[in-house]
Amino acid sequence: MLEANNVGLEVDAPPGSEEESLHLLQEVAFSVPQGHLMAIVGPSGCGKTTLLKVIAGIVEQTNGELKWEGRDLKEEEDLHPGELGYVPQFSVAHDLLTVEECVANSMSLRTQLPGTDEFEPKLDKVLELTGLTELAERRVKVLSGGQKRRLGLALELVTNPCLLLCDEVTSGLDPKSEREITDLLKVLSRENPRRLVINVTHSLASLEAFDSVLVMYKGRLVYHGPPKLLTHYFTVDHPEEVYLRLTQRDTQAWHESWQKKREYYEKMLLESAPEQPKRRDDGEPEDETISPEELPGLFSQVFTLLHRRWTIFRRDSGQVWLHLAMLFGFPLLVVIFALDGIKPLKQLSQRQDSNMLYELQQKSEHMVQQLNAGGLVSGLVMLQVVLVTLMASNNAAREIAGERLILEREKLGGLSTTAYVISKVFFLGVFVLAQSVWMGIFVDMVTGGLPGHLLTKLVLLVLVSAAMTSVCLGISAMCRTPEKATILSIYLVGFQLPLSGAVLSLPDWIEGAVNPFIAAFWAWSGSLRSMSDTAFYDAVKRVTETSLVSSELAAFVLLAHIIIGLSMTYVGSKGSQWE
Template identity: 55%
Template sequence: MLELHNISLSVLRDGENQSLLENIHFSVPSGHLLAIVGPSGCGKTTLMKTIAGLKEEDTGEILWQGRNLAEDGDLHPSELGYVPQFSIAHELLTIEECVTSAITLRTRQNDDESATALLDQTLKSTGLTALRDRQVKILSGGQKRRLGLALEIVTQPTLLLCDEVTSGLDPKSEREITQLLHDLARADRNRIVINVTHNLGNLSLYDTVLVLHEGRVIYHGPPRALAHYFSVEHAEDIYPKLARRSAERWADSWDRHRDAYYATYELAPPGTLEPIDKPKIVSDREPGKISLPKAKAPSIEDDEDSQSPPPVEPQETKPHHKRKHHRHEVDEAHELPGFLTQTIELLTRRWTIFWRDRSQLWLQLAMLLGFPLLVVIFGFEGIPQVRTLSQRADANFIVEAQERSAHLQSQLNAGGLVSGLILMQIVLVTLMASNNAAREIASERDILERERLGGLSSSAYITSKVLFLGGFVVAQTVWMGLFVELLCHGIPGSLLIKLLLLLLSSAAMSAICLGISALMRTPEKATILSIYLVGFQLPLSGAVLALPKSIEPLAQPFIAAYWGWSGSLSTMKATAFYDAVRQVTTTTLAPWNIAAFVLLLHIIIGLALAYIGTKRTQWD
C-alpha cells in the first residue's frame, strides 16, 4: 500500500512562497490502478515526482508498504518505475536494443538465456514483439509510449508511476495504453500503477480517480461516482465547474465527505491496511469497474447553497524528517548491476549510436582530415626555409655584421611562423574537443535522468563518457601532430612532449566542455557556452597579442591554449628557434612540465564538474 499523510510542498518564487501541494492525504492499495486528474498546473506532475523522490516534501509523510520513506530511505530502483510524459529513448537504437540495454543496466541476469527470456516477456507484455527491430525514430506516439513502459517494467516494479503517457494520442491509442496499464496493475497483485491524465472521458478502466485542484485533493473515489459527486451529467463537465469555487472550499467539502465515500465504496483511508469494516456490497461489476450502490452517497451539491463550511481542525502531523537518499535494501535477485557492467553497456551503446549517425561520422572525418591540412598550408614551405635561414645565421651572425638586418627579419619570420603553427594546432584540437563534448550529456539529459532513477551509477556514466571521448582525443591529436610534423619536415622541439601537450590540451577542453554539458539543461546552451570558451582561447592565450602584465596572471590559469602553446615552445630552448620565438612574443612561457600539470588540473576540474552535473537532478 502507498500512503500519503498531509503532504505539502512549496517553492520560493519572486521572494514569496508558492504552494504546489497542500495537505495531500490519500492511500492506494496493492493491485490498484489510480488516475490522477485535474486542470493544468494543479500539481499532478509535482505529486508524482514527490512520490518518486525527485522532489522533497516540506511536511508530511510518505509510506510505502508501511515503510516511512523519510526515515528508511527512498524506494529502491527495482521497486519503482517512472514513465515520463514522452518516451525517452535513443532515436537510432531499435526497440530490442533499448530494452536489452535497460535489462543490462538495471538487472542482474544469471546468463544470456535468462536475459533473452526477460526481453521476450517484456516485449510481449507491452505488445512490441512484432516491432522489436524498428528504430525508435520511426515509431508512432503510441508505440513510443509502449516502449517507455517496457523500459520500466524490466525490473517488475511494484510501484509504476506514469506521467501523462496517454497525452496527445488518438482515442484508440489512448485506450490501448490505458488497457495496458490496467493489465500491468492486474498482472501482479502487489503492484500499484498510477497514471496522470488530462482526459476525463476514458476513466472506466481505472479503479479509482484522484482529482487535484490547485494542489489540493478534492475527490478520491471510483470513476463512476465522479459525476454523482460533482453533480454533473458527464465527467468532462467537472473542469468548468471547478472554477465556480475556490480550491480551499472544494478541499474542505471533500474533507467532510471523504470518510463516507471511503465507507460506501470500500476504500481504505490513509493509516489503515484494510478497507473500512462494513458489510460487503454485492455487485456484478467487471474487473476495474466499480458499480454505484443503491444507497445515495453524499453529493457536493449538499454544500453548494450553504454558507462557507466551518473551519476543519488540521490533522496532527508527525515531525518531518528530511528524506534520506540511500536506497532501501532488497534481496539478491533485485540487486543492481556492478560498475563495470554498466560502464561497458553504456560505452557499447554509445559507439553503436555514433556509427549509425551519418552526419556525425562525416563531420568527424572532415575535421580529422581538414584541420591538419589547414595547419600544413601555412607551414609546408615556411618551416624548411626558416630552418635553412636559422642554420646559416648561426654560422655567420657574428662574422657578417652586414647581414644582421636580414637575419633579424628572418628571426621574426621564423618565430612568428613556429609560434603560429603551434598555436593553430592547439586551437584546432580544442575546437574539435569542444565539438565532441559540448552536447554529449546535455543532448541525452532526459535519458540520463530516467536511468539514474532506475539505478544507473553516475561514476559508470562518467567513465563511459571519458572512454568514448578519449578515443577521439587520442586519434585527433596524434594524427594532427604526426601529420603536421611529417609534411612540414619537422617543427623544432621534442616531438613526444609536443604530442603530450597537444593531447592534454584536447583532453582538458573535452573535460571542461563535458562538465558544461552536464551542468546545462539543454544542448543548445551547452554548445553556445562551449563555443564562447574556445573563442576566448586565442585572444587570452597571449600568443598573438601580449596581455597587460596586470591581467596576464589572472587569465592564463584558465586558458588551456596558453599552457599547450607555451609548454610546446619551451621545448625549443636548446634550438636557435627559441631565440626567434622570443623575438615575437613577450608573454611568459611556462616550462612544459608545469604546463602539463596545469592541463591535468583542468581535466580533473572538468570531470569533477561533469560528475556534479550528472548527480544533480534536472527533470523538467
C-alpha cells in the same frame, strides 16, 4: 498500500512576488491499495506531476508523510530502484536504437540477468506484454506516439516494479491509442498482485477504465473515488465538465467539502480492492518471486553504456562524417601555412666585415628571417592547439545535455553516476587521442619536423584536448539544454586564441589573471619552451612578448583543468534536472 498523510510541498516564491513561499501541494491525503489502477487528473498546473514526483522520490515533500507498505519513505529507506518504475512524459530512449536494443540495455543497466539463461525469456516477455514484439527491430525514431509510450513502459517493466508511476503517457494520442495504452495499464496493474499503477493525465475521456480517480485543484486534493461517482460528486452530466465546475468554487471550499466525505469514498475503494498480498512475520511478502532485482556492478554498467554509445555513434552518419572531416581536414588547414616546410635558420656570421653596409644588410636579413621563422612556428603551434580545442568542444558540448532526460530516468532506475562518467571518459578519450596525436604527427611529417621534442608536443596536445573535453563535458552536465551547453562551449573556445597572448600581448596584470584559465596558452607556451635547445627558440622569443612556461608546468596546469572538468561533470550529472 500507498498512503499519503497531509503531504505538502512548499517552495520559495519567485523574485518580486508578494508572498515569501508557494504551496505546490497542501494537505494531500489518500490511501490506494495494490493491484489497483489510479488516475490523477486536474487542470494544468494543479500539482499532478508534482505529486507524482513526490511519490517517486524525485522531489521530497516538506510536510506530512508518505508510506509504501507501511514504510515511511521520508524517514526510512527509500524504495529500491527495482521496486519503482517511473515513465516520464518525454521521450525516454535514443532515436537510433531499436526497440529490442533499448529494452535489452535497460535490463543490462538495472538487473544482473545479462549472461544468464533468463535474459532472453525475460526480454521476450516484456516485449510481448507491452505489444512490442513485432516492432522489436524497428528504430525508436520511426515509432508513433503510442508506440513510444509502450516502449517507455517496457523499459520500466524489466525489474517487475511494484509501484509504476506514469506521467501523461496517454496525452497527445488519438482516442484509439489512448484507449489501448489505458487498457495496457489496466493489464499491468493486475499482472503483479503487489503492483500499483498510477497515471497522471489531463484527459477525462477514458476514466471508466481506472479503478479510482484522484482530482487535484491548485495543489489540493478535492476528490478520490470511483470514476462512476465522479459526475455525481461534482454534480455535472459529463466528466469533461468537471474542470469548469472546479472554477465555480474556491480551492479551500472544495478541499473542506472533500474532507467531510473522504472516509465514505475511500471505504468503498478499499472494499472493492483485491486481496492484499500476505506477509511473513518479518513484514516481507510471502511470494519471493517478486522481490526487487539486484542492480548490476559498476563495470557492468560502464560496459553497457559504452556499447550503447558506440552503437549510436556508428549509426549517426552525420556525426561520423563530421568527425572524419575534422580529423583529416583540420591538420590540412594547419599545414597550408607551411607547405614549403620550415627552413633551417642560418647562423649570423660572427666575423666582422670591413664593409659596414654589407654587415648591416646581413644582420637585417637575419633579423627578418628570424621574425618570419618565429612567427611561422609560433602560429603553427597555436593553430594546432586551437583546432584541437575546437574538436574537443564539438565532441563534448552536447554529450550529456543532449541525453539529460534519459539520464535522469536511468539514475532513478539505479544507474550509478560514477559508471556514467567513466563511460563518457572512455568514449571521448578515443577522440582525444586520435585527434590530438594525428594532428601532431601529420603536421610534423608535412612540415619536415617542427622544432622541439615531438613527444613533448604530442603530450601537450593530448592534455589540452583532454582539458577542453573535460571542461566542456562539465558544462554539458551543468546545462539543462544542449543548445545552451553548445553556446557556452563555443564561447570558451573563442576566447582561447585572443586571451592566450599568442597574437597580441596582454597587459601584465591581465595576463596573470586570465592565463590560469586559458588551456590553449599552456599547451602553446609549453610546446614553444620545448624548443629551448634549438636555433628557433630565439626566433620565437623575438615575436612572442608573452612569457613562456616550462613543459612540466604546462602539463601540471592542464592536468588540473582535466580534474576540474571531470569534477564538474560528476557534480552536474549527479544533480537532478527533471523538467
